[in-house]
Amino acid sequence: MQAKDLQRLVTTPMPFGKYQGRLIADLPGQYLNWFAREGFPNSDLGRLLELMHEIDHNGLSDLLTPLRNS
DSSP, rough: HHHHHHHHHHTBBOOTTTTTTTTTTGGOOHHHHHHHHHOOOOSSSHHHHHHHHHHOOOOOOOOGHHHHHO
């Protein structure tokens, strides 16, 4: 994980699926859990989804709040 990855979570929209257009940082936990069970895409997007899953799963989503304002 790099600092730029955290910034990308609050600026990158989900490009497909049920939550298309929603920021990765705003994806529901159950959707992230589904990816964790089924497998994250083997791409940069998959890496960001996996990072967001870890943040959400560990209750650390508030760490992204200051980045939303920058």
